Amino acid sequence: MTAVTTTPRSLSLPVTRHRPSPRITAFVTLSRRRFALSAHTPREILVPLLTPILFADVIAPALAKSTGSIRGIDYLSFVAVGTIGLLVPLSCILGGIGMIVDRESGAQRDLLAAPVPRSLMVFGNMSVAVTVSTLQVGALIVAAVLRGATFRDGASGIAWTFAATLALAVAMHGVAEILAARIPKQEEYVGAAPPVALLPWFFAGSFFPIKALPAGLAAFAKVLPLTHALALMRYGLVDPRGTGLHDIWGMSNVTVMAFLSLAVVVAFAAAMVALSIRVFTRTAVQ
Amino acid sequence: MQTLSNRAPRAAIEVAGLRKTYPGGVEAVKGIDFRVSPGEVFGLLGPNGAGKSTTIGMLTTTVVPTAGTARVAGFDVCTDPLAARAVSAVVFQEAVVDRSLTGRSNLEIHARLWGVEPAVASYSGGQRRRLEIARALVSEPKVLFLDEPTVGLDPRIRYELLDLIATLRATTEVTILLTTHYLDEAERLCDRVGIVHAGRIVALDTPAALLAGLGAEILEVRAQDDPVAAFAALRSQGIAGEDAFMIGATVTIPLRHRSTREAIDALGTSGVATSSVTTRPPTLDDVYLHLTGESLAA
Secondary structure, eight states, X not given: OOOOOOOOOOOOOEEOOOOOOOHHHHHHHHHHHHHHHHHHSTHHHHHHHHHHHHIIIIIHHHHHHHHOXXXXXXXXXXXXXXXXXXXXXXXXXXXXXHHHHHHHHSSHHHHHTSSSOTHHHHXXXXXXXXXXXXXXXXXXXXXXXXXXXXXXXXXXXXXXXXXXXXXXXXXXXXHHHHHHHHOOOHHHHHHHHHHHHHHHHHHTTSSSOGGGSOHHHHHHHHHXXXXXXXXXXXXXXXXXXXXXXHHHHOOSOHHHHHHHHHHHHXXXXXXXXXXXXXXXXXXXXX | OEESTTSSOOOSEEEEEEEEEOTTXXXXXXEEEEEEOTTOEEEEEOOTTSSHHHHXXXXXXXXXXXXXXXXXXXXXXXXXXXXXXXXXXXXXXXXXXXXXXXXXXXXXXXXXXXXXXXXXXXXXXXXXXXXHHHHHHHTOOSEEEEESTTTTOOHHHHHXXXXXXXHHHHHOOOEEEEEESOHHXXXXXXXXXXXXXXXXXXXXXXXXXXXXXXOSOEEEXXXXXXXXXXXXXXHHTTSSOXXXXXXXXXXXXXXXXXXXXXXXXXXXXXXXXXXXXXEEOOOHXXXXXXXXXXXXXX
């Protein structure tokens, strides 16, 4: 095979080195984009909220009537916090559908060709997932209060709850990114998402203290980050003695136990974020 | 800012020994070399699966090369991908836009990510492909990649798009690398073309030079009965040379130094039964078929 080559016309061009968009600007742009996409489909925000609010406002009060209280905490308030363990994973995992849509019929490929680190795409998505989750938790708490739940309103308690919510949302978004990157079709994702979002909730002491579980299941519950997150939230909102934390750690210093549980959730979140960036960047390019 | 006028001309795109083998052993690109000068419009031609889109993917850093090097405006796509992406933009074969956002939002997101001030878009209603090209141009790229930009468009939009690309070529110094299997587009738009076949560049030249390789006129003979026997007869009669080729029942013969009259007379004495004999100027399609023996539109 012969290939004949001629010398093409050559132009003298001024070459300006484009300045890639600063990372903060790129991050804000990607976050705003994700928020605009999510807000355009309020389903992603409202649907995950519906089930936990119905649970907290319909099922929990009915259970509370027959159960009364657990360790001096009224059951309505106890379960309202436990419902956060359903809301945050469900909301974050369902958000993964948007990432598959982005890949299949959205502008993801154009974003991959942008002069910004691809990890910012994950962080942009994450910022929206965390913001939406936090707002949803706020809405859930307000709904529970309106139904009769009582929560502590001290700054430190709110801080523990906020930190646990934040770390849990980051972790679950990381899981969603990983699933969305690894699962090729929306239909498959919808099939895989509920077990990932829901299964831990059944073991994490959402309806009852984990001590009520058989020993083997209780041991399993103690390694679930969700168990630690819920114990922290209860410590912050309804359980100042930290009985849930004690069930996990068996120690006497409640502050130490709270920090240890927060460390578990944060470590899990960091691992999921690192893994999600690695999986996303590896699967996004061929 | 630096200028290239006081040094050796730098290529807008330089590709050397570029190779891509996908997991599973599929060799999509088997070591290609080409160089595109600033301001040049360069076409990569080839049928589906030839390796055009993989080549674009490597140049836009969404496909990792297995071997070889590629530079966009001097920036190595492997070692300096952010810089390579900063000076280029791409319009994909299929629609890649946020459909639930407004056109203006799409443009603004692109502009911010490429670090330019959001421009007031002048795109007109509803042509997604035109929006994508407008979006790609917002960042004033030095190199624009167009991956089969007219696939799936209706003829009117396609014509408008070709007109837009031709205008870009005439009025800007943006370097364009476009892939296509529509050869009329390449003839109309490209300064040079590289024909890709089975992952390799099998010819690389200006459209005029490639066409000149087939002479001034093509004789197309449609055999009535057995085309293989007819082809053999035409060869034995000296009508069809080494550069003739056959697709289906049609034998295509570059006439080169023969006149049409001579060829038709020779055909008459060869005893080959034909259903039609026509002459026409060569096209890039003939060049491709001559080089590969395959139909581009496959």
